[in-house]
Amino acid sequence: MAPLDLAAAPFNLDEPAMAWVHATRDSFSPRDKLAQLFVLLARGTPEQTAEQVRSFRPGGITRIYSPDLEVELALTRQLDELSPVPLLVSADLEGSRMSLPLGTSVPNPLGLAAVDDLEATTAISTLMAREASAVGLNWSFTPVIDLNVAWRSAIVGTRSYGSDIDRVERHALAQIAAFQANGIAATVKHWPGEGFDDRDQHLVTTVNPLSMSEWENTFGRLYRKAIEAGVMSIMSAHIALPAYALALDPDAGAQAYRPASLSRILNQDLLRRELGFNGLIVSDATGMAGLGDWGPRDQTLPEVITAGCDVILFSDDPNADLMRLVKAVADGRLSQDRVDEAVTRVLALKAAQGLHTPRAVADLDHARLLVATDANQAIAAGVTARVPTLVKDVNKLLPLSPARHHRVLVYSGGVILPFVPNPLPLSVPIRLEEEGFAVTVFEPGMDVHPRDFDLVLYLFAEETTLGRSRIFIDWVKLTGNLFGAMSRFWHDVPTLMISFGYPYYLYDAPRVPAYINAYGSSEPLQAAVVEALLGRAEFSGTSPVDPFCGSDQGRY
Numbered sequence: 185m186a187p188l189d190l191a192a193a194p195f196n197l198d199e200p201a202m203a204w205v206h207a208t209r210d211s212f213s214p215r216d217k218l219a220q221l222f223v224l225l226a227r228g229t230p231e232q233t234a235e236q237v238r239s240f241r242p243g244g245i246t247r248i249y250s251p252d253l254e255v256e257l258a259l260t261r262q263l264d265e266l267s268p269v270p271l272l273v274s275a276d277l278e279g280s281r282m283s284l285p286l287g288t289s290v291p292n293p294l295g296l297a298a299v300d301d302l303e304a305t306t307a308i309s310t311l312m313a314r315e316a317s318a319v320g321l322n323w324s325f326t327p328v329i330d331l332n333v334a335w336r337s338a339i340v341g342t343r344s345y346g347s348d349i350d351r352v353e354r355h356a357l358a359q360i361a362a363f364q365a366n367g368i369a370a371t372v373k374h375w376p377g378e379g380f381d382d383r384d385q386h387l388v389t390t391v392n393p394l395s396m397s398e399w400e401n402t403f404g405r406l407y408r409k410a411i412e413a414g415v416m417s418i419m420s421a422h423i424a425l426p427a428y429a430l431a432l433d434p435d436a437g438a439q440a441y442r443p444a445s446l447s448r449i450l451n452q453d454l455l456r457r458e459l460g461f462n463g464l465i466v467s468d469a470t471g472m473a474g475l476g477d478w479g480p481r482d483q484t485l486p487e488v489i490t491a492g493c494d495v496i497l498f499s500d501d502p503n504a505d506l507m508r509l510v511k512a513v514a515d516g517r518l519s520q521d522r523v524d525e526a527v528t529r530v531l532a533l534k535a536a537q538g539l540h541t542p543r544a545v546a547d548l549d550h551a552r553l554l555v556a557t558d559a560n561q562a563i564a565a566g567v568t569a570r571v572p573t574l575v576k577d578v579n580k581l582l583p584l585s586p587a588r589h590h591r592v593l594v595y596s597g598g599v600i601l602p603f604v605p606n607p608l609p610l611s612v613p614i615r616l617e618e619e620g621f622a623v624t625v626f627e628p629g630m631d632v633h634p635r636d637f638d639l640v641l642y643l644f645a646e647e648t649t650l651g652r653s654r655i656f657i658d659w660v661k662l663t664g665n666l667f668g669a670m671s672r673f674w675h676d677v678p679t680l681m682i683s684f685g686y687p688y689y690l691y692d693a694p695r696v697p698a699y700i701n702a703y704g705s706s707e708p709l710q711a712a713v714v715e716a717l718l719g720r721a722e723f724s725g726t727s728p729v730d731p732f733c734g735s736d737q738g739r740y
Contacts, residue, residue: 188525190532194414194463201535208269208540209527214520216241217527218509221489223274223466225498230259237266240502243495243530244272244323251285253319253548253555260320260546270539272530274323277312277368278343280704281601281647287315288560292647293328294687295571295703297345297355297728304567305355309362311560317367318554320546322537324363325371325419325466327356329406334382335688335733338655341648342685342703344379346728349402353409360413369537372410374421374468375455376428376444377403385422385474386651389443392425399427408459416533417464420444420451420493422474428454445475446484451492464529466495481505486512490519494526569712573725575690577698578740581678583719586620589639589678593632594625595662596643599684599705602650610643610684611707615714628664634676642696645705647685655685657692682713687731690738699738701731 190197190205197205212220220243226233227248237245245263249256263271276282280292290308291299299305316324329352330344345352356372363370374385377399381390394402407418424447426440432449433439444450445467455461467488468474478484485508488496499505512518534540544550574582598607613623626632646655659669672695673679680698683689684705690696700723702713715721732738 194416195532195536204540205531220527220530222496234262246274253286257546272323273321277324277326280706288556288564289706290564292342292704293345294342298573298725299570302358305358306362309359313363313366313368315555318551323369327359329356329372331379332729333379336382338652339384340379343648360415369416371417373419375418376425386472389474389477390423396427411461421468446487446491448491464533465493467493467497469498486518494529568708570724572713572716573701574723575699575731579697581698584717591638592621592623593637594641599645611710640673640677640679642681645684691733694738
């Protein structure tokens with residue numbers, strides 16, 4: 185194995201830290217070296233998570249936190265005691281509904297891009313990192329540096345900083361700096377760049393269709409900037425970059441569409457050799473169809489490591505997956521040198537995060553001084569108030585008032601969330617009732633007569649959704665039948681459409697006269713939208729994407 189330069193960026197380790205990395209690696213059994221290459225998803229109870237760590241001894245976990253700070257801190261202390269080598273504890277710190285449930289609710293990346301204030305992004309990212317660190321996190325799989333170009337994409341959606349590369353670069357670099365200055369290793373994703381294919385790699389291997397000159401001017405630029413900024417890790421995703429493969433081999437055929445997570449040329453040649461990345465490469469979740477498309481797991485899982493990823497993200501059956509690596513080492517598909525190289529980078533990330541030195545025990549009283557404090561809530565509220573974006577109001581409907589718009593009819597599909605089987609209700613109707621409006625929430629089968637209402641509100645709340653090919657207005661589902669789906673009331677009753685997530689509903693309703701994007705559906709954001717609706721706050725957000733989807737039809 186060629187020696188890794190652990191003193192170089194992004195690890196920047198001193199001699200004692202490097203000595204710890206090498207001594208720890210060499211102390212592992214062959215089995216435990218392989219286990220260090222796994223980050224397991226910890227969705228269960230604290231008892232289940234503790235047993236998972238005790239029995240498997242992974243390199244890290246991604247914890248799905250509960251709202252109970254005391255319980256989660258107790259688990260953090262227990263995991264420290266159970267793990268002979270400290271764990272990398274990770275999460276997707278993406279804000280909005282992906283905010284830590286025990287922490288402060290903050291805007292998602294698209295919301296921050298709508299505010300477009302680097303001081304605000306830095307303040308929110310600092311808050312997120314300090315709260316995460318206080319509960320034992322040390323690694324985040326963010327920021328997302330995808331470009332929201334293919335507007336039909338349901339997976340890029342609200343997770344990116346938009347479609348403008350300058351804006352994406354500014355805010356991503358601000359988040360990397362804030363995270364890594366406050367104890368959280370940042371990860372940029374999804375290598376080699378998503379957003380020009382409107383499909384979802386959870387369901388299919390997606391394709392970055394750019395030529396290499398186009399790629400260099402977009403994703404190449406973004407990844408080089410992140411590497412220059414010292415980002416600790418990069419997530420190699422189930423995304424192909426055929427232009428690079430075909431430049432090396434014009435006869436590559438199907439191999440040109442091999443996902444980066446399984447591609448030596450994309451990870452080792454392009455990312456490491458050409459871009460000079462020395463940090464840790466983590467695969468995207470290995471249960472996705474974008475990887476599974478490429479072969480049986482017996483074949484593909486070892487290829488994740490041989491292709492240049494240092495960490496296997498998630499496993500439905502860790503012991504079976506471990507045996508897949510054991511067999512690959514035994515039959516020569518996976519070399520011991522490559523295993524040692526990957527383990528070295530895993531340990532180097534741990535050392536870079538200070539996990540090799542004695543650390544303070546997770547303390548509830550200390551955490552309460554840092555997590556979901558009044559000061560943090562005030563910072564988040566101040567930024568959240570600047571997110572809502574008035575895209576159009578052609579008939580000058582706003583501001584609303586109970587006197588002029590007393591009787592309100594609301595159409596809504598509720599809040600759609602991954603892993604939650606049924607939609608959650610939005611609180612906007614209740615908030616409007618508290619302001620003196622008489623609100624009727626439409627139910628299928630209801631007879632609607634325009635004369636009975638002074639305002640029609642369409643409320644949608646679908647942020648980025650996993651496993652859905654499209655987000656769109658399903659008029660039949662919304663109204664209950666085809667005849668309702670064909671009805672439009674906005675020529676008879678003042679009408680407003682609000683999206684608390686996906687920003688492109690004007691494609692399905694271009695003639696709605698008033699439209700607002702809020703980008704996220706958190707309770708603080710719903711409250712901020714109501715304040716702006718009533719004229720007590722300004723709509724100060726600016727669109728970080730084209731809400732008209734490239735057509736002037738929706739402007740009028």
